[in-house]
Amino acid sequence: xxxxxxxEAVCEAMSEEMRKDETVYLMGEExxxxxxxxxxxxxxxDEFGPDRVIDxxxxxxxxxxxxxxxxxxxxxxxxxxxTFNFALVGIDQIINNAAKIRQMSGGQFNCPIVFRGPTxxxxxxxxxxxxxxxxxxANTPGLKVIVPSNPYDAKGLLKSAIQDPDPVIFMExxxxxxxxxxxxxxxxxxxxxxxxxxxxxxxxxIVSFGKIIKEAYAAAEELEKEGISCEIIDLxxxxxxxxxxxxxxxxxxxxxxxxxxxxPFGNVATEITYQVQSQAFDYLDAPIVKINTADTPAPYSPVxxxxxxxxxxxxxxxxxxxxxK
Amino acid sequence: MKKVTKxxxxxxxxxxxxxxxxxxxxxxVYIQQKVRGFLHLxxxxxxxxxxxLHAINPKTDKLITAxxxxxQPIGMGVDPKRVMAELYGKATGTSxxxxxxxxxxxxxxxxxxxxxxxxxxxxxxxxLAFADKYFKREGVTLCYMxxxxxxxxxxxxxxxxxxxxxxxxxxxxxxxxxxxxxxxARTSKEQEIWKLGLGFDMPCGPVDGMDPxxxxxxxxxxxxxxxxxxxxxFLEMKTYRYRGHSMSDAQHYRTKEEVEEYKKIxxxxxxxxxxxxxxxxxxxxxxxxxxxxxxxxxxxxxxAEESPFPEKNIMYDAVYEQEDYPFLPHKL
Ligand SMILES: Cc1ncc(C[n+]2csc(CCOP(=O)(O)OP(=O)(O)O)c2C)c(N)n1
Ligand SMILES: [Mg+2]
Numbered sequence: 231x232x233x234x235x236x237x238e239a240v241c242e243a244m245s246e247e248m249r250k251d252e253t254v255y256l257m258g259e260e261x262x263x264x265x266x267x268x269x270x271x272x273x274x275x276d277e278f279g280p281d282r283v284i285d286x287x288x289x290x291x292x293x294x295x296x297x298x299x300x301x302x303x304x305x306x307x308x309x310x311x312x313t314f315n316f317a318l319v320g321i322d323q324i325i326n327n328a329a330k331i332r333q334m335s336g337g338q339f340n341c342p343i344v345f346r347g348p349t350x351x352x353x354x355x356x357x358x359x360x361x362x363x364x365x366x367x368a369n370t371p372g373l374k375v376i377v378p379s380n381p382y383d384a385k386g387l388l389k390s391a392i393q394d395p396d397p398v399i400f401m402e403x404x405x406x407x408x409x410x411x412x413x414x415x416x417x418x419x420x421x422x423x424x425x426x427x428x429x430x431x432x433x434x435x436i437v438s439f440g441k442i443i444k445e446a447y448a449a450a451e452e453l454e455k456e457g458i459s460c461e462i463i464d465l466x467x468x469x470x471x472x473x474x475x476x477x478x479x480x481x482x483x484x485x486x487x488x489x490x491x492x493x494p495f496g497n498v499a500t501e502i503t504y505q506v507q508s509q510a511f512d513y514l515d516a517p518i519v520k521i522n523t524a525d526t527p528a529p530y531s532p533v534x535x536x537x538x539x540x541x542x543x544x545x546x547x548x549x550x551x552x553x554x555k
Numbered sequence: 556m557k558k559v560t561k562x563x564x565x566x567x568x569x570x571x572x573x574x575x576x577x578x579x580x581x582x583x584v585y586i587q588q589k590v591r592g593f594l595h596l597x598x599x600x601x602x603x604x605x606x607x608l609h610a611i612n613p614k615t616d617k618l619i620t621a622x623x624x625x626x627q628p629i630g631m632g633v634d635p636k637r638v639m640a641e642l643y644g645k646a647t648g649t650s651x652x653x654x655x656x657x658x659x660x661x662x663x664x665x666x667x668x669x670x671x672x673x674x675x676x677x678x679x680x681x682x683l684a685f686a687d688k689y690f691k692r693e694g695v696t697l698c699y700m701x702x703x704x705x706x707x708x709x710x711x712x713x714x715x716x717x718x719x720x721x722x723x724x725x726x727x728x729x730x731x732x733x734x735x736x737x738x739x740a741r742t743s744k745e746q747e748i749w750k751l752g753l754g755f756d757m758p759c760g761p762v763d764g765m766d767p768x769x770x771x772x773x774x775x776x777x778x779x780x781x782x783x784x785x786x787x788x789f790l791e792m793k794t795y796r797y798r799g800h801s802m803s804d805a806q807h808y809r810t811k812e813e814v815e816e817y818k819k820i821x822x823x824x825x826x827x828x829x830x831x832x833x834x835x836x837x838x839x840x841x842x843x844x845x846x847x848x849x850x851x852x853x854x855x856x857x858x859a860e861e862s863p864f865p866e867k868n869i870m871y872d873a874v875y876e877q878e879d880y881p882f883l884p885h886k887l
Contacts, residue, residue, distance in 0.1 A: 288734055292708065319672070319709075353591060353592060355655075356657060358657070359592075494884070523885055524870065529653045529869075530592065534869070544886040
């Protein structure tokens, strides 16, 4: 099978949907003439023209809201945020308008819109540029939240997101755009809300999502050499969450480690922990361990940043702890 | 305004050259991966800082800007060694290594950052002015932003409030032609950014941002108005950045010729020409300045290289004032 980059997978998903559906457009900073700040919309201006691939000034509140309004009136916008750190300037339009308009209007208005862009840290960019917002959005009824970890999933899930009749938050990473992976020619979709077992194992379940899952893969490789077999679940969608896949795995391995790049207070891992203890308490042979970023804004200095961000050694330690090794 | 004397010209020459060379060094050590993250350089825009510093009182007045912020604190009196060390992520840095390139601060020297979110500093600048007015201090705040930042809602809300409350603040747009790859022409029907002041009845106007004298005159007038209770001003400084937006910018949105055109009116060259024409100094004396600037930059680099990295607890200790704040653990 051919291999393509993550950014190409994103570009293909958007382009294929735009070819089929006239109502879809792409809007955001540097998406058109610059071909995307991270080149995820390369060539799209040439193909679709400036009416459908639209550069904006740095006005996140304005264009996020305009996109929501257009979605209430027949469009299916894809809004790119250069990163989700900058979506904070326009988050009112996402939470108060996009997420609520359907229910608040008694189901009169659809809001088929995708907000996409990078989330979480990307090297030493410090406090304002390193935040993970999955749990913020996942906390909001009315939104769906997707965080793929490889090009194949990104393409299939982004196509589902664009086709979805409700607002979807689709989160990428600056550090994944160059990742290569196998992606078949031709169209396919991946359903929203379905996790995938990325590695089968029997001793312990590791749940993760997004770019940080690579640390779980690295840990599993190491642990295998010591005879410890890890099962790795990639959530892929954070909301709605695929509890069944997690529970089934935990009932098999009886041990759970959750790896999430986010601040520790009330995050996605916390929610998984609650669900597992309430539905599989009797199956657990050890308390669940979650691994997150430090409970502080992201520091700049390399030595501090390294301490702040979880890595595969932290996963190895956690796995050994739940195995009492 | 204080007279622009021979000494002022020589100081401008030395300061601007130092800022330029300091940042050239940052670019060099960035390529060696000693400095990481984003790195936004000020090359070409130095006259705005030089002119501003001539017109303000750094003891009472305050500066706040975006992420293109390495040289403003130096101008305000911060030891450049500490700015360099911040970019190296060292304990001796202005934020003890916590902030990095985009987030330089010095409370001691009235430099209020260093802000990474476009437009985020605009209300803060008005807020600094609010407090000065509240406490009846004579300080004026100079709040800088890029041409891209004026398209943020924060500017429009803040302009209205600053006028409504008559705050002692001068808003300065450094129009360097581009916000990343987006030219000003592609962001608005109205390209004269200074005219944004008109809708709020705020005194406003365009300024040649490549000439420190023109900058100083405009800033002086605005600062004095604010100090006397006359409220805010909005100045659009027309300038140019020679380098890419950050270090990874292929710059397809402009031509090499365009950059060369602006280099012809380079602020350092302009000041140098006047010095030589007016015989304020000989070419050989300027060469001496060049040499000493180079040596000072090397000292900064050496200091940053030799400084220790911060202790790990600092990233916790600096979050709250409370000393025993119960942080959650994040790993085993
Ligand atoms: C709210 C927000 N949106 C987007 C960005 C990404 N970004 C950083 S700098 C920049 C361009 C800003 O240009 P301008 O205001 O002209 O300042 P300059 O870089 O030219 O000094 C953009 C889009 C950001 N930091 N914050
Ligand atoms: Mg600009």
